[in-house]
Amino acid sequence: MSYKTILVHVDESTRASERIKIASAIAMTENAHLIGTAMTGASRYLVQTMMLADTNPNLRTHLDLLRARAERGLDDFENCVRRLGLPSFEKRLVDDEAGAGVCLQARYADLVVIGQNDPGEVSPVVMPDFPQYVVLNSGRPVLLVPYAGRFDNIGNHVLIAWDASMAATRAVSGAIPLLRRAQVVEVVVFNPQLQPQAHGAMPGSDLALYLARHGIKIEVSQQQTDLEIGDALLSQAADMDIDLIIMGGYGHARFREILLGSATRAVLETMTVPVLMSH
Template identity: 55%
Template structure:
């Protein structure tokens, strides 16, 4: 299924413009509607708990500043979207904190574009673990952009991490609109076992071929962390997109991630499309 709606997080962090440019490029390439969502930063539960009078009186000046910043960021979004020749776009200002708002908005989108958590960015530092939370709470694919590096093109050289799991299957299916546009797709199978059959990766390569995607399969044994091996291979094949499953679950608001997922989200060197 092609992407029809792309959602991008809009804020005033130092990575916001690159994130919006990438989201606009993907939306334009897929002929999709682009939604830019900015948040006030105040949880919607505050309003439900009857504190709206407090927000409108004692904290009114503070709320006005939050809205001003959000609208200024949305003005930047409008400028970028208009310049990218996307099919259509809209801005949304949501009264909520980013994690909950994006997880909810994502349910009505085909792809969500976020940035890797950056501990050195004072704005991003206010929402640690945002990509992980949205992935685990929304059941939608999330395209995470590294906070370091420049990626004018995303998805021409794709590396798929395949382990025959449910999460990897969902990620690969969710990435098909991008895989069909890729110049080269490489499927990586690390430390294959009996689940992969006699020819590891052959079944998924055949599945992709039926979708018009020609993929090269690389089965490798590694003794190092699989996440590190995946990043090393991504550099070797010049990948500008990694596709993989996200492993983990949320307990209260503590995110418990699998080892490979945590490694990639911490050390990514290329954009990553993940699905849970």
């Protein structure tokens, strides 16, 4: 298994270059094709209606401004990947809201790279629930890059949050190309006695055997904690000098009302290292 197509969300935010750099590094290592996609923020249904009617000059002017903004982000993307020497890439401008646009294109990618929501940088294109929406609706592993910090190398020292759930299973499976290149892979199982039917007599041992067949060695630890799992996970990552967390993303959405699990919400809000999530 390897990543052959990687999709990265592009915009004019101050952190766009960081996630482009990370996505490019993974694409280079995996010999993958990188797609930089920028959304105008205009609903594709509105744009289709405008194309049919074409009677509102104010809407047309506004759409042109949104497209120009997206094009500037794509120009920055192209300049960045050319400097890095990435041989296979393309850029896409899409008339759509960011979440819906990324999720639709994610169907044809192996990995999606997006940014954590920055509460200090309001975007006219990206809604505040963008990261969680993509995690829950893309159907792909999503690599989230924090809005603060530099990450020159990720995936050397990896922490897997394992609870034997379907979401965690999808996250681990989707991260196998990264895990194969890791120097150290740590697995933490919090409070395994609460789910004995899922973990068996030796929590984490089945995961160790599964990953060993992929050539990946892991170290498993079982920990008791009274903390919220998200807080315990982030604390563990800081103590172990982790540069990538892999975990399931839990929640459900009705229209744009998203209800997240507590651990997922805590990590999305306060992550300090990149996190790969799958739902």
